Amino acid sequence: MQGKTTLKTLAEILEISPSTVSKALHDSPEISEKLKVKIRELAKKEHYIPNAMGRNLKSRETKTIGVIIPDILPHFFAKALYGMEAMAGEMGYQIVICISNESLKKEIKSIHTMISSGVDGVVMSLSQETQAKMQIEHLLQLKKYGIELVLFDRVLSIINCDKVSINDALQAEQATVELIKSGCKKVGYLTNILNTSVDDQRKQGYQDAMKRYKLRNRVIGFNPKDEFPAKQINTLIAEGKLDAILAANELSAIMTIKSVLDSGYEIPKDVSVIGFTNGVISANFRPSLSSIDQHEEEQGRLAMETIIERLQGKLPKEPLDYKLRTSIIHRETTRHE
Amino acid sequence: MQGKTTLKTLAEILEISPSTVSKALHDSPEISEKLKVKIRELAKKEHYIPNAMGRNLKSRETKTIGVIIPDILPHFFAKALYGMEAMAGEMGYQIVICISNESLKKEIKSIHTMISSGVDGVVMSLSQETQAKMQIEHLLQLKKYGIELVLFDRVLSIINCDKVSINDALQAEQATVELIKSGCKKVGYLTNILNTSVDDQRKQGYQDAMKRYKLRNRVIGFNPKDEFPAKQINTLIAEGKLDAILAANELSAIMTIKSVLDSGYEIPKDVSVIGFTNGVISANFRPSLSSIDQHEEEQGRLAMETIIERLQGKLPKEPLDYKLRTSIIHRETTRHE
DNA sequence: TTGTAAGCGTTATCAG
DNA sequence: CTGATAACGCTTACAA
Numbered sequence: 001m002q003g004k005t006t007l008k009t010l011a012e013i014l015e016i017s018p019s020t021v022s023k024a025l026h027d028s029p030e031i032s033e034k035l036k037v038k039i040r041e042l043a044k045k046e047h048y049i050p051n052a053m054g055r056n057l058k059s060r061e062t063k064t065i066g067v068i069i070p071d072i073l074p075h076f077f078a079k080a081l082y083g084m085e086a087m088a089g090e091m092g093y094q095i096v097i098c099i100s101n102e103s104l105k106k107e108i109k110s111i112h113t114m115i116s117s118g119v120d121g122v123v124m125s126l127s128q129e130t131q132a133k134m135q136i137e138h139l140l141q142l143k144k145y146g147i148e149l150v151l152f153d154r155v156l157s158i159i160n161c162d163k164v165s166i167n168d169a170l171q172a173e174q175a176t177v178e179l180i181k182s183g184c185k186k187v188g189y190l191t192n193i194l195n196t197s198v199d200d201q202r203k204q205g206y207q208d209a210m211k212r213y214k215l216r217n218r219v220i221g222f223n224p225k226d227e228f229p230a231k232q233i234n235t236l237i238a239e240g241k242l243d244a245i246l247a248a249n250e251l252s253a254i255m256t257i258k259s260v261l262d263s264g265y266e267i268p269k270d271v272s273v274i275g276f277t278n279g280v281i282s283a284n285f286r287p288s289l290s291s292i293d294q295h296e297e298e299q300g301r302l303a304m305e306t307i308i309e310r311l312q313g314k315l316p317k318e319p320l321d322y323k324l325r326t327s328i329i330h331r332e333t334t335r336h337e
Numbered sequence: 338m339q340g341k342t343t344l345k346t347l348a349e350i351l352e353i354s355p356s357t358v359s360k361a362l363h364d365s366p367e368i369s370e371k372l373k374v375k376i377r378e379l380a381k382k383e384h385y386i387p388n389a390m391g392r393n394l395k396s397r398e399t400k401t402i403g404v405i406i407p408d409i410l411p412h413f414f415a416k417a418l419y420g421m422e423a424m425a426g427e428m429g430y431q432i433v434i435c436i437s438n439e440s441l442k443k444e445i446k447s448i449h450t451m452i453s454s455g456v457d458g459v460v461m462s463l464s465q466e467t468q469a470k471m472q473i474e475h476l477l478q479l480k481k482y483g484i485e486l487v488l489f490d491r492v493l494s495i496i497n498c499d500k501v502s503i504n505d506a507l508q509a510e511q512a513t514v515e516l517i518k519s520g521c522k523k524v525g526y527l528t529n530i531l532n533t534s535v536d537d538q539r540k541q542g543y544q545d546a547m548k549r550y551k552l553r554n555r556v557i558g559f560n561p562k563d564e565f566p567a568k569q570i571n572t573l574i575a576e577g578k579l580d581a582i583l584a585a586n587e588l589s590a591i592m593t594i595k596s597v598l599d600s601g602y603e604i605p606k607d608v609s610v611i612g613f614t615n616g617v618i619s620a621n622f623r624p625s626l627s628s629i630d631q632h633e634e635e636q637g638r639l640a641m642e643t644i645i646e647r648l649q650g651k652l653p654k655e656p657l658d659y660k661l662r663t664s665i666i667h668r669e670t671t672r673h674e
Numbered sequence: 675t676t677g678t679a680a681g682c683g684t685t686a687t688c689a690g
Numbered sequence: 691c692t693g694a695t696a697a698c699g700c701t702t703a704c705a706a
Contacts, residue, residue: 004482006699017677022701032675047478052453053390054699057682064450072415073617081409085436089443094450097434099422106426113401113431116389117454141384145341251617258621280410280588284595286623343683354693359685369691391683394698 075279083300172205230259287332412616420637509542567596624669
């Protein structure tokens with residue numbers, strides 16, 4: 001009862017050799033059916049759990065995918081993770097998760113953990129700091145150890161690997177155009193994910209749309225650790241400089257709504273709002289939030305599927321670069337006829 | 338550049354023995370300072386990452402804690418995870434996370450992964466199915482492999498290990514009493530986490546309070562996969578059978594608010610609402626939600642600290658059973674003078 | 675059909 | 691101070 005059960009333990013009990021046990025548990029044709037049954041039964045009885053360390057030292061695959069995300073609190077990542085976990089399970093893989101906490105240092109540490117613990121592949125979204133400093137040496141380490149990499153959401157074009165992301169620029173542009181077409185002239189872009197590829201692209205798309213309609217663009221950035229810039233927003237509205245907000249995430253969107261309404265303005269009459277990520281809050285908020293559905297669960301599933309198929313040699317040599325289409329869901333914070 | 342860098346690689350380059358390299362990298366006093374410097378420099382230059390498999394086979398500690406949670410989408414677990422991750426980092430540990438998805442089968446698989454990958458300890462919250470079926474054999478496996486266990490949030494008294502949870506019964510009772518004292522007579526308890534220890538205790542606390550005030554209790558349970566029972570709630574209100582809701586989590590609380598308000602009732606005039614978990618939505622919702630702060634980040638931190646201190650032999654032999662105090666935050670969905 | 679032996683990367687023990 | 695050797699648990703040629 002006491003002590004770990006190993007192959008050797010099982011072998012000793014049955015007075016046979018460890019290699020025979022190993023083969024039997026791998027259903028090798030070399031072993032007689034009778035013995036296999038006996039060994040399998042004992043293994044079950046003794047609750048034998050193979051030691052991944054031992055197994056992996058012989059450089060076999062671990063059927064484990066490492067996932068590194070910058071943060072778990074935003075709905076986007078939580079939901080993407082959910083999708084990854086589900087897909088991995090369906091394809092017979094396990095996942096281990098590390099959180100980089102938007103820090104480069106932690107991201108490097110996480111990569112080391114992944115390498116060290118022998119995952120077959122890594123799916124990750126880059127930390128804010130990584131993207132700001134453009135330091136990517138640690139990602140190259142993975143290649144050296146023969147570990148596949150798939151980037152999702154926060155991707156980087158200079159890295160040669162499979163990528164899964166949404167067409168952020170296009171989507172931001174489209175949302176901005178819709179706001180403009182609904183009658184807004186002073187659309188602002190609100191973001192708290194400065195310096196990320198995702199943010200850059202959304203900003204770009206937004207600015208392109210504004211430029212096309214010859215409108216002045218206004219970017220309101222803030223650090224999530226600081227206070228929400230409610231005052232700034234309300235002042236802009238009061239000065240007639242803002243009549244719509246495209247928010248880079250769901251939480252900023254609802255905080256915008258709250259501060260705008262609390263100041264006595266009406267939504268969408270005075271100010272329209274669209275938020276990225278169509279999370280649980282969007283539909284249930286009052287007023288319900290018009291938002292951009294990033295199909296985060298699908299993105300997670302696709303990223304996981306991609307890395308596993310890559311590992312299984314099912315993909316072409318050229319890296320894939322999925323740009324998923326998203327959709328705008330109009331609810332009560334935007335005007336429409 | 339190609340191929341993994343191992344101790345042997347480094348040793349070969351310097352034409353010394355692997356054991357010397359190992360000792361040097363562990364800062365052993367046996368090795369001369371000069372050589373240590375040389376070896377450390379090479380290790381850095383070659384981006385040497387020690388292989389946890391090899392190391393762990395010598396049954397040393399991995400400084401890794403496994404975390405198993407039933408779900409990541411609810412704010413409670415995401416935030417608790419955040420706290421765990423932070424504390425682990427501060428104490429020099431890494432975490433790996435598995436999601437049981439409320440399923441016993443997945444929970445067992447996750448435990449196997451943890452054992453197999455050699456974590457030093459496991460912090461977990463039991464899945465709904467595990468608690469419903471009361472199957473706990475797999476947890477005993479951990480002991481056998483010398484892996485410490487700390488249960489948090491969804492704990493089970495019959496398991497002999499350290500535990501961290503909140504005093505759910507007391508808290509539910511107190512919240513119910515406050516609702517009653519504010520003038521509500523027909524308080525209902527709304528839950529979508531049926532069959533969990535947490536839910537049982539909250540229900541118990543709620544029922545105790547109702548009994549004490551000689552009021553009839555009413556439990557409204559629903560499956561998160563099914564539709565929200567908005568109709569049922571509104572019917573009860575219309576029939577004068579419900580004037581307050583104690584919701585087992587934040588999302589149910591805001592869904593309640595939404596459906597109640599959308600039906601033309603006023604909050605808190607007609608119906609008061611208190612929700613468990615004071616997440617990001619509570620403060621930002623309109624009306625802002627009165628809620629029970631479970632200090633989830635603190636809970637996560639404490640659970641992590643406990644397991645690490647247990648591993649470090651800093652705790653008394655008797656298992657600890659923390660019951661954290663929580664606090665009720667009154668906002669706009671409850672009446673008060 | 676079963677067993678033996680070597681080796682994966684690391685570290686602890688013991689010699690030199 | 692440095693090196694050889696064995697061992698951790700497992701797989702896999704190769705031998706019996």
